[in-house]
Amino acid sequence: MLRSLDIRDMLIIDRLDLSFQSGLNVLTGETGAGKSILLDALGFVLGWRGRAELVRPGATQGEVTAVFDLPAGHAARTILQEAGLPEGDELILRRINSAEGRKTAWVNDRRASGEVLRALSDTLVELHGQQDDRGLLNPRGHRALLDAFGGLDDQLAATRAAWRARAEADSALAAAEERLAALRAEEDFLRHAVEELDRLSPEPGEEAGLDARRREMQAAERVREDIVRAHAALGPGEGAEGRMGDALRWLEGAAEGVGGRLDEAVAALSRALVELGEATQAVEECQEALTFDPGALEAAEERLFAIRALARKHGVLPDDLPTLAYDLRGRLDALDAGAHDLADLQKARDAARVSYDAAAADLGQARAQAAMRLDAAMSGELAPLKMERASFATRITPAEPGPGGCDAVAFTVATNPGAPAGPLNKIASGGELSRFLLALKVCLARGSSPLTLIFDEIDRGVGGATADAVGRRLAALSETAQVLVVTHSPQVAAKGAHHWRVEKRVAGGMTLSTVTPLDAAARVDEIARMLSGDTITEEARAAARALLAP
Numbered sequence: 001m002l003r004s005l006d007i008r009d010m011l012i013i014d015r016l017d018l019s020f021q022s023g024l025n026v027l028t029g030e031t032g033a034g035k036s037i038l039l040d041a042l043g044f045v046l047g048w049r050g051r052a053e054l055v056r057p058g059a060t061q062g063e064v065t066a067v068f069d070l071p072a073g074h075a076a077r078t079i080l081q082e083a084g085l086p087e088g089d090e091l092i093l094r095r096i097n098s099a100e101g102r103k104t105a106w107v108n109d110r111r112a113s114g115e116v117l118r119a120l121s122d123t124l125v126e127l128h129g130q131q132d133d134r135g136l137l138n139p140r141g142h143r144a145l146l147d148a149f150g151g152l153d154d155q156l157a158a159t160r161a162a163w164r165a166r167a168e169a170d171s172a173l174a175a176a177e178e179r180l181a182a183l184r185a186e187e188d189f190l191r192h193a194v195e196e197l198d199r200l201s202p203e204p205g206e207e208a209g210l211d212a213r214r215r216e217m218q219a220a221e222r223v224r225e226d227i228v229r230a231h232a233a234l235g236p237g238e239g240a241e242g243r244m245g246d247a248l249r250w251l252e253g254a255a256e257g258v259g260g261r262l263d264e265a266v267a268a269l270s271r272a273l274v275e276l277g278e279a280t281q282a283v284e285e286c287q288e289a290l291t292f293d294p295g296a297l298e299a300a301e302e303r304l305f306a307i308r309a310l311a312r313k314h315g316v317l318p319d320d321l322p323t324l325a326y327d328l329r330g331r332l333d334a335l336d337a338g339a340h341d342l343a344d345l346q347k348a349r350d351a352a353r354v355s356y357d358a359a360a361a362d363l364g365q366a367r368a369q370a371a372m373r374l375d376a377a378m379s380g381e382l383a384p385l386k387m388e389r390a391s392f393a394t395r396i397t398p399a400e401p402g403p404g405g406c407d408a409v410a411f412t413v414a415t416n417p418g419a420p421a422g423p424l425n426k427i428a429s430g431g432e433l434s435r436f437l438l439a440l441k442v443c444l445a446r447g448s449s450p451l452t453l454i455f456d457e458i459d460r461g462v463g464g465a466t467a468d469a470v471g472r473r474l475a476a477l478s479e480t481a482q483v484l485v486v487t488h489s490p491q492v493a494a495k496g497a498h499h500w501r502v503e504k505r506v507a508g509g510m511t512l513s514t515v516t517p518l519d520a521a522a523r524v525d526e527i528a529r530m531l532s533g534d535t536i537t538e539e540a541r542a543a544a545r546a547l548l549a550p
Contacts, residue, residue, distance in 0.1 A: 001482045002125070002452045004067045007041045009059035010097075012513045018500070024478035026496030027486045027515070028526055034513030035486045035502045039127070039456055042066065045095045046125060047105070047117025055099050058510075065094045068124055074450055075123040080107070083116050091124075093117065126451045128437050128458055137424055137437075143367075143409035146394060149444050150370025155363040156404065162356040163403040169352035173345040180342060183335040190332045193314070197325035202307050207318035210304040217297040227287050234280045241276055244269060360405045364396070367407055371396055374443060381439035384469040386462070387432065390415045392440075411440065434458040435470065442473045445480055452482045459489040471495035490530040494547035499523050523548065 007016040012034055029035050044054060045064040055062040068091040070076055080087040086108045095105040095117070105112050107120070147156055183190070236242040248269045255262040311318040371394035378392035391414045399408035412421040415432055424436055438458055459470045471492035477483050478497065487493055499518045504511055518526055524544045525536055532540035 001069045002042075002066060002484070003069055004065075005038070005042060005045075006063075006065040007038075008063040009056040010041050010044070010054050010062040010064060011037045011056060012504070012511050013037060013041070014056060014059075014512050016513075016515055018515055020482070020484065021498045022478075022482050023497035024475050024495060025482070025484045025498045025500070026493045027484070027500045027502055028488070028493050028530060029502030030504075031488070032504070034504060034515075036456070037513060038502070038515070039454065039486065042125070042454075043127075044097065045093050045105075045117070046121035047095075047114040048121065054097050059099065061096050061098045063094065063096045065092065067092050068452075071450070076120050079116070079119050079123065083107075083112065085110050085112060085116070091120070093120070123450065124452060125454060127454045127456065128441065139408075139410045139423065142394075142411050143404060143407065145411075145444055146367060146370055146374065146409050147404075149374050150366060152363065152366050152370065155359070155366045159356070159359040159363045159405050160403045162352070162359040163401075166349075166352040166356040169345070169349040173342075173349045176342055176345050180335070183331060187335060190328055190335065194325065194328050194332050196310065197321065197328065200306060200310060200321075202310070202318065202321040202325075204319050204322055207304065207307050207311075210300050210307070214297065214300045214304060217300065224287070227283060231280065231283045231287055234276060234283060241273070241280060244273055244276065248273065356401070360401065363405045364407050367396055367405075367409065371409075377443040378439055381442055381473070382435070385435040385439060385473075386466040386469070387415075387435055387439075389417055390432065390436075391417075391421070392436070393421055395421075434460060435462065435466075438470060438473055442477060445477055450481075452484065453477060454484045454486075456486045457488065458485070459487055459492050463489065464491070467491035488530065490527045490544065490547060493527055493530060494544070499526065501526050 001022055002020050004020065005016075005018045007013045007018075009015075018038075027035055027038065040054065041064045045066045068076075070087070070089055070091050076091060077087050080091075088108070092108050093105070094109075095103060097103050103114065105114060105117055107116060147153075232239055234240050236245070248266065251262050251266050251269065255266055307318050307321065311321055314321070314324055316324050374394050375392055382388060382390055382392065393412050393414075395410045395412050397408045397410075399406055411424055413424055413436055414421040424433065434457075438455070441453070455474065459467055462470060467489040468491040471489070472495060474483055474485055474492060475495040475497075485492060485496065493499065501516050501518055501522070502513060503516070504513050506512075516522075524541055527544035527547060528536045528540035531543050
């Protein structure tokens with residue numbers, strides 16, 4: 001609900017503070033008094049595109065502040081959250097226009113863009129008038145209006161869910177087809193690569209082990225001859241072990257005849273033979289370890305070079321070849337299983353489309369029934385508005401499938417019997433259009449509306465009983481939403497719960513516009529003026545009191 005509007009130095013308003021109420025708020029005044037300026041100022045702070053020159057002559061800048069009440073769950077709260085702006089039970093919009101044309105806006109004391117203001121305005125205010133309508137004249141919004149009128153939230157939610165499931169199934173199938181096509185394009189490569197990797201079957205760490213074994217065998221060839229000669233020099237017979245054994249036997253035989261002088265030599269030689277035996281054994285073990293099949297070196301080199309060549313071919317490290325083989329084998333398995341998987345995805349896609357078609361058909365039937373109820377409701381509303389010869393029809397035609405179903409909805413009218421029906425804004429004249437829009441708004445109103453509804457001279461061109469019917473319907477709307485009406489009709493003004501008079505005055509050679517809230521006595525005079533003109537007679541006051549009577 002719009003709670004207050006504060007205007008500073010805008011057009012012919014120098015300073016104006018307005019406090020609005022729930023229910024039907026009426027603004028009246030003579031032509032040119034500035035009623036439309038209030039709407040211009042409100043549109044400015046809401047980010048609407050309007051007049052270029054808004055700053056009052058002589059002022060450095062103009063400023064408008066609007067305060068709205070935001071109940072819990074209001075759609076504006078979501079916009080504030082998405083924009084990173086503070087939210088609460090009160091929404092304060094402030095916008096400044098410099099004399100040079102620069103515009104700056106704040107939302108709850110935070111800088112904001114005009115785009116954010118316009119997004120908020122769609123959740124706060126709805127303007128209706130002969131030349132400016134923010135929804136009812138636009139066929140793109142008619143389907144949503146019909147759905148709201150028919151209470152089709154459940155059918156619409158089911159259709160949207162079915163559309164999402166269909167879209168996901170289509171996407172999954174398309175992605176699978178794309179993947180399968182890519183795999184088929186490289187099928188020859190995959191089969192050859194997997195066969196080659198499986199044939200070689202490299203293991204992690206194998207390349208390093210082969211390289212070490214190869215180096216060892218290459219080194220063994222170089223040192224083995226020296227080791228053999230060393231073993232021969234150390235061994236029995238002509239080797240050191242044989243000669244030392246002979247020397248020991250000779251010394252042991254001679255030791256008895258020299259009175260112990262050779263005992264130490266015999267002991268040392270015995271120890272030396274033990275050490276020599278251990279050395280000979282170690283040389284033998286090394287010689288045995290370095291003994292290998294000459295073909296083993298060739299085989300190791302051949303496998304080592306094959307592993308390295310395959311790694312270079314695929315641009316990976318040798319130790320990554322097993323992982324590569326696993327990945328390529330998985331892609332080949334996916335290719336082999338692709339046809340079966342594709343068939344399953346096609347079945348899922350077909351089932352999702354059938355489900356969507358069924359949900360869309362149910363929604364379409366519900367819309368057709370809602371359209372008949374809306375047409376009947378409109379017929380009942382048009383007669384009191386002196387449009388009993390006019391007809392209203394909700395036209396439903398096939399449309400491209402989408403989350404909202406397969407229906408296009410357009411509101412059409414015919415103003416005379418036998419005349420072809422057409423779009424609201426193309427067929428109806430100014431006065432007729434105003435009444436069509438009012439009747440439609442009354443029919444579409446369901447429950448408590450979160451919007452402030454503004455009607456700008458929607459009663460133009462009607463009077464008497466028709467104007468009274470317009471006022472009654474505006475009053476009915478105000479029972480579920482805050483309604484602001486700019487009117488020249490005394491019958492409409494009399495139905496207001498709150499009344500303001502807009503008038504011009506000249507101060508210091510400058511024309512200014514003021515807005516005055518009216519008490520009960522002032523309302524009588526204002527409605528009397530609207531009935532009789534500048535000269536207010538007692539007869540006019542009596543007529544005004546009659547209009548104001550409950």
